[in-house]
């Protein structure tokens with residue numbers, strides 16, 4: 346078995362004439378927390394969409410858990426996506442459903458669990474991310490940003506994914522809530538790692554990244570400038586990274 | 593001077609290309625949603641929700657528009673018919689006009705304004721807040737989940753609304769004809785049954801079904817192509833209304849010339 350759960354092979358992506366991802370070759374370590382850092386427009390979200398097969402490469406391959414995901418047909422790809430959990434930048438909760446129903450949604454769609462089992466599992470998940478019973482029956486528009494993100498995390502975890510993706514999970518949150526969310530991501534990681542669990546976080550937040558990640562990928566203009574474990578990253582001599590570290 | 597002319601021609605060419613491009617996108621979308629309509633899972637619950645939504649949003653306006661349309665039309669025709677002593681023909685004239693045109697077209701305009709816009713707004717909001725990505729990440733086809741129930745819902749509801757329009761409009765003309773203009777009740781109703789044919793009702797129903805389908809496809813298409821925040825949602829909603837209404841009027845013309853030949 347490969348030491349990577351996600352691998353990029355000669356991956357390039359062009360939108361029209363613009364090269365957004367430029368010949369990427371690297372892997373994301375299995376069962377570790379990897380953060381993708383980079384300035385706005387570096388191509389981080391585009392990279393994550395390739396992992397999910399939401400965007401297809403112009404050339405090259407994306408290999409997830411041993412499968413070239415860009416070669417799957419549409420139905421197989423949908424099936425395959427159940428390996429992923431995803432937390433979106435602004436949580437992306439379905440605005441017509443309560444927190445409870447948001448978390449129950451993937452269970453209703455993809456499992457044969459009965460109403461009682463669903464209720465047990467959803468309330469458990471919500472409890473584990475610190476959402477009270479009362480908030481469980483509110484609509485997303487009636488929750489704070491931090492609460493929404495936690496419900497989003499619970500929804501992402503509902504189907505016991507093997508890869509958890511976070512697109513800027515703490516943007517728009519205050520420093521204390523930011524750390525709570527990071528703690529939650531770390532706890533989630535270590536609670537699940539025994540059955541195979543890889544966390545990939547996109548972030549701008551250098552301090553939290555250094556504190557919580559195992560590996561850091563630094564992207565600039567569609568290329569990977571540096572891909573190191575945290576300790577080596579801190580010592581990197583690369584001038585762009587030094588600038589980022591000194592912020 | 594020459595430069596300017598060339599520039600003009602280039603611009604014109606570009607707008608034609610844009611239009612064709614958009615039409616291609618739209619056709620592509622229509623074909624894909626059609627494909628997903630016939631594939632499981634069939635989401636009946638979502639379909640009934642949409643039918644309820646469309647009915648709920650438009651039934652009151654349909655009620656209002658239809659009763660007044662029938663009543664006003666009865667009056668107007670009376671003025672003309674009185675001259676040639678043919679005022680007993682008010683009933684069939686109003687009813688035929690309602691069945692063929694005056695029920696399906698206004699119903700279509702109402703649904704395009706109320707529901708086409710609503711579809712674009714709902715889906716557009718989901719697009720800009722990444723809810724559609726969230727569906728796709730879970731492995732759910734967003735066209736099938738969001739577009740198909742709305743398109744089917746509009747296709748099924750509009751003929752019903754149009755039928756309601758026809759009946760209430762007829763009621764309105766009956767009230768004016770028999771109660772105000774003093775046409776004998778038996779004459780009024782028997783003339784209607786003498787001149788009305790099933791084909792006329794069918795024409796209206798077919799039109800309403802086609803309008804419903806097109807309003808649904810346009811509304812959902814405009815929702816899915818929204819980009820860039822709340823402003824984009826507003827633009828998409830606007831486009832859904834404008835194109836929905838234009839389509840109803842233009843397609844009505846072609847359907848009329850086609851259907852009168854075959855029915």
Ligand SMILES: Nc1ncnc2c1ncn2[C@@H]1O[C@H](COP(=O)(O)OP(=O)(O)OP(=O)(O)O)[C@@H](O)[C@H]1O
Pocket residue numbers: 360365383384385386387388389390391392
């Ligand atoms: N669908 C698209 N069509 C055209 N260009 C796109 C598309 N998606 C992204 N881009 C472009 O690709 C570049 C990288 O975008 P991306 O969203 O991946 O950046 P990012 O690193 O996530 O930035 P941020 O930190 O601001 O979220 C940007 O210049 C963007 O304009």
Ligand SMILES: [Mg+2]
Pocket residue numbers: 389390391
């Ligand atoms: Mg991004």
